[in-house]
Structures are given as structure tokens and as C-alpha cells.
Amino acid sequence: MNPHISRLLGKGLVLTDGDDWKRHRKVVHPAFNMDKLKLMTATMSDCARSMISEWDAQLQKEESGRDGHGHGHVEVELSSRFEELTADVISHTAFGSSYSEGKRVFLAQRELQHIAFSTIFNVQIPALKYLPTKKNVRTRKLDRQVRAMLMGIIEARLASKDTAGGYGNDLLGLMLEACAPPPEHHGEMALTTLSMDEIVDECKTFFFAGHDTTSHLLTWATFLLSTHPEWQHRLRDEVRRECGDDDEVPTGDALNRLKLVNMFLLETLRLYGPVSLIQRKAGSDLDLGGIRVPEGAILTIPIATIHRDKEVWGEDAGEFRPERFENGVTRAAKHPNALLSFSSGPRSCIGQNFAMIEAKAVVAMILQRFALELSPKYVHAPMDLITLRPRHGLPMLLKRL
């Protein structure tokens, strides 16, 4: 693994194994249950609303700047805008009341991520990571800053627990709650199930695993909305019926009723899933459909290829057809687990409901207010750099409805 990426994730859920992984998953799991996620819907909508207000202001400026003779639309590069939005959402949902400190952590994490991505195709020579190259020096400095800032946030939370009446309802608070000592040891503040370092690494993992992936889902979803106007109309009708018009913020329950939006997002994940491949190591000798796989072999699961396989999805595998999900994910293909965007089994994505709720809220709020038309500047060049993104961004024309 690229050392810059290991540093980004530390010993969080993604990179731990065996008993360590079980312990981490047990602590983190309660933070992602449906009731907690519903509480986070309001935060997600608030972040989306502030992005939408910016677009409204841009449109207003465009209209007034031309004495009422503007062309009635603005062009926005959506992929970078969605990256900001999802970073904002994860900063708020992970750190709630400590949002502004959390945002600083995430800006440093983002720079670390850019360094990691810029070295992804380098040959990995172990000794190189100890050399004082410009990137190594910067990485170490940022890493120290991230750790110190996160420790500061966590210590402040622990110290204010009694006066604040708990650790808080954000992801960090819920993790601390799960690690809290039993009442008879009240006051001892020993974190019994995850160490301080491990909590720091879990915070880093949320940011890394949770913001880029969800932003690319939103990017490809809006791309497909603009290239399939009939679906844009159908989804808008559903959103208006279930969530109301543009001055109403969709509730968690209303989002739950968006069946067509859900089918549309699943089809987006099938055709343009942010994660194109995952790897697994064989824990013992295996027989995989007649092929002998020895213990320790690394298997690559080519999600993107499986998602377009005609033998799995039928002759229309290459076409955009959300209807295939009409009877649920398990009946959409010849195999019930054919959709692998969030992986499958015990190591599947812990944030999948979080990501789907966020994507539904943002798509619904955009459809309530704007019509989307792909800019003529758009060049279709999907690029797989850990996650699948449009190489030249997604310039989109937004029109007020």
C-alpha cells in the first residue's frame, strides 16, 4: 500500500483486520444506525441549502447584471462543488459542535489526500518514505497537525461531558459513548474499547472513505440526470409529490419514500460506481469455481466490469435503465449480490445508508429548484484515481424552474 495512503487512514476500520477489526466495527456500528442517520438528515439538508443559496445568488446576479436580458442560467462546475459539500457534511456530522476545528482537520487531510493521489502510480520502494523529500516532509508535518487537532477536539469533548450532558450526537460523540467506561468507573475516562490513537484514526477514515466517494456519486447522478431529461422530469415529479416544493426541506421519512430516486441512484452506482475494484486476501486454500486459490493470494474483484457484464445483468447491461431495480436490488440481476458498489458481506461499507440518505437529500433539493442541462464544455472522460471521477470536471448549466 502507498505509504501516504496508509498514513491517511491509520489504523481505522478500512485498514484493520481480525480481532482489531471486530472491535473497531463494534464501536463504530451504533453511530450508523437508521435512527441516528435520520437525525443527521437535517444537517445534510442544511449544508445542501447553503450550496443552493450560492447558486441562487449567482443566478440572481446573472439576471440583474444583464438588465433582465440574461440567458437565465449559470454554469457551475459540479464535481468540485460536490467535493466541498460532502466535506462540509462529513465535518458537521462527524464533529457537530466542534465543526470549525473539524473543518481545519479536514483541510489538512485533504492536502494529505492530494499528496497521496499524486504518488499513487509511483513504484513503492520502502526506504523512500524515510527520505526528506519535499512531499515526505510536508506529509509528516500535516500528519502531526491532524493528530494534534483531533486530540484537542477529543480531549475537549471528554472534559465537557458532564457539563454538556453527554458526548454529543455526532459521529465522534457516538464513538466516544460506545467507548465510555461503565457507570461504576465513572470519572476514570479510560477508553475501554478503542484507544485515543484509534479514535483519531477512525476520524481520519470517515473523512477519507466518506467524502470523496459520496461526492462522485452525486457528480455521476447529476450527469445522468442531465443526459436523461425524461428521468429528470420523473424524479422531480416524485420529489414534489413526496417532499413538497422548493421552500420545503425533505424529511428523513419523505426521503425514504423516494422509490424512483432510489432506483436511479442504484443505476448510477452500477454504471458509474465511485469504487471500481476491491481486493481480498484468501484466508485459506480455496476452490473458486474450479480454480484453486492458495492461502494468502490477493484477489482483485473488478466491480466496474461485473457491473456491465451481460451474463449477470442481461443484454441491456450497458444501458441506463433504472427500472431494473424496480423489485429491489437483489432481483435486479441474475445474482442477488451482483451490485457491489458498497461491497458485500461483513466488510461491506459501514457508511452506505449515510451515503444514500445524503445523495437522496441533495438530489431532491436540487430537483426542487433547478433544471439541469449539461454544458457543451463537458468532455466525457471518466478517470479512476482510487475513485471514479470525470477527468475534466462536470460543467453544468443550472436553470431556475
Ligand code: HEM
Ligand atoms: C457512495 C458512497 C460510498 C461508496 C461507493 C463506498 C464504497 C465502499 C466500499 C466498496 C467499501 C469496501 C472497501 C473494501 O473492502 O476494500 C467501503 C468500506 C467502507 N466505507 Fe464506504 N463507501 C461510500 C460512502 C461511505 C461513507 C459516507 C462512509 C462514512 C461516513 C464510509 C465508510 C466506510 C468504511 C469505514 C469502510 C470500511 C468498512 C470495514 O472494512 O469494516 N463509506 N465503502
